[in-house]
Amino acid sequence: MYNNDLNNEILKLLKEQPEISEKNIARILSISEDAVKARIADLKDVREKILIMGNGHNDYHDLKKALEAENYKVVNIPNTLPALKTVSEERPDLVLLDTASLDKEGLEICRQLKTSPKYWWIPVMVLSEKNKAEDSIKAFKYGADDYIASPVNSQELRARIGMVIRRGRI
Structure with a gap:
């Protein structure tokens, strides 16, 4: 079941x-x-839920601790699970794609979510190790709502996540 x-x-x-x-x-x-x-x-639990997909080189435990300090519920899903099924089961308020391990697959997950009639409204934020303009442009072309490159400033990440979630409610 x-x-x-x-x-x-x-x-x-x-x-x-x-x-x-x-x-x-x-x-x-x-x-x-x-x-x-x-x-x-x-x-x-009525907290806003952030679904982190991927288990790349970005430090998940520090990220989880920082987001939970902001009163978010954080769920980490390894990239081995089907993305749309996971989103359907978890019903997140934001999907954070850690492309350190997902790379092209991560952007494909973003495209699938944004073209799905059931999930297009869920904000998707890409967390990447690449800090090149062409990478962020590509993420936005795949439908990402925001893009942030490593090394991640935790205060900036928390502010961006809050902004993306607020914008998604409009």
């Missing part, structure tokens, strides 16, 4: 039986009680 399907089943049970226990939900759905607790907590 996909994440969205499982979440929908949990929500359905909670709506039909408001007093149902997490233990009973786990039994009905044949999943662990810990999984039910985690999903319910996740469903209650």
Whole structure:
């Protein structure tokens, strides 16, 4: 069962039986009680979600810590998972493509998201190790909403992410 399907089943049970226990939900759905607790907590989390795709040379842990300090929920997805399926399951407010490991594939993910009738509205920001004008121009041609090159100034990155998310709400 996909994440969205499982979440929908949990929500359905909670709506039909408001007093149902997490233990009973786990039994009905044949999943662990810990999984039910985690999903319910996740469903209650209303923070803006940033989905980082790629596991390149950019320091993910420092980036995650800096963004969580700004009260974002940060999820990292390795580039081995299908991009559109991952976006569908995670429902992020912003996709941050770390092209240090994705390269051309990262820009293709950007193009797929921006040409999809279901996901075109989700802001995509490209984080790259390349600091050449032609690389940023290429990213924008593929549909990126913003582009930032390494080394990344964490204050600038946080400001840009906030701006891109705000702009995406308009």
